[in-house]
Amino acid sequence: MVEKNRLEDKETGRLEAFSDGVFAVAITLLVLNIKILPDDVLNNGNFWGKSGLGGQLPALIAFVTSFFTIGIMWINHHRLFTHIKSTDTGLMLFNLLLLLVIVFIPYPTALVAQQYALNPDRHDAALLYSGTNVIMAICFNLLWRYASYHNRLLGKDADTRAVVAISRQYLGGPLLYLIAFGLAFISVAASIIFLLLLALFFASSQYYFLVTVSFVLCFTSSLASLITIK
Numbered sequence: 382m383v384e385k386n387r388l389e390d391k392e393t394g395r396l397e398a399f400s401d402g403v404f405a406v407a408i409t410l411l412v413l414n415i416k417i418l419p420d421d422v423l424n425n426g427n428f429w430g431k432s433g434l435g436g437q438l439p440a441l442i443a444f445v446t447s448f449f450t451i452g453i454m455w456i457n458h459h460r461l462f463t464h465i466k467s468t469d470t471g472l473m474l475f476n477l478l479l480l481l482v483i484v485f486i487p488y489p490t491a492l493v494a495q496q497y498a499l500n501p502d503r504h505d506a507a508l509l510y511s512g513t514n515v516i517m518a519i520c521f522n523l524l525w526r527y528a529s530y531h532n533r534l535l536g537k538d539a540d541t542r543a544v545v546a547i548s549r550q551y552l553g554g555p556l557l558y559l560i561a562f563g564l565a566f567i568s569v570a571a572s573i574i575f576l577l578l579l580a581l582f583f584a585s586s587q588y589y590f591l592v593t594v595s596f597v598l599c600f601t602s603s604l605a606s607l608i609t610i611k
Contacts, residue, residue, distance in 0.1 A: 397459075407483050408455075414440050414443070443491075443497075446576055464544060466536035466537075489509045492510070514579075515555060529544055529547075
């Protein structure tokens with residue numbers, strides 16, 4: 382029997398507003414992992430050295446990666462709800478499951494930055510971090526598959542080609558994030574960089590993906606060069 386509590390005609394406003402709030406909180410919490418430099422470091426001219434900003438490079442890279450990941454997940458969440466016009470209890474539960482993972486991301490982000498700074502050869506935190514991203518990709522798939530199955534909760538005027546395109550793109554998501562998980566066993570840095578590139582890939586079209594990747598790579602290399610000068 383079809384649930385009586387299904388809401389018709391784009392009644393997803395409250396769910397989207399609640400989700401936006403959770404995304405905003407999660408992305409804001411990330412900056413708390415970046416510590417203010419001590420006064421003596423700012424005063425002794427070692428700003429770019431290991432006791433200064435150079436020592437926080439792992440935290441900064443993890444911050445950028447998680448910021449892009451959460452931000453692009455928010456963009457994709459918004460993208461899904463341009464097609465999802467109704468909601469029911471099942472959709473709300475799958476959405477809550479996704480938000481649970483999203484709001485958890487700042488924790489493994491802090492751990493991977495801290496452990497890499499202390500011992501780059503340890504992979505435990507990177508496995509937790511990349512594993513969290515695998516679970517997030519699975520949750521996104523569950524949310525979309527539930528809503529789009531036989532157009533269960535999609536609008537009557539939903540673009541069929543767009544729906545098929547989203548389904549195809551999301552199908553490989555968990556597998557790609559599993560590659561990042563596997564890379565974490567070999568190289569923490571490679572795993573984090575791969576996760577960043579994945580986030581950018583899911584952001585938009587190939588053109589904007591290449592432009593954004595070029596910008597991020599230039600920014601990262603410039604920052605690394607400045608820090609290694611000291």
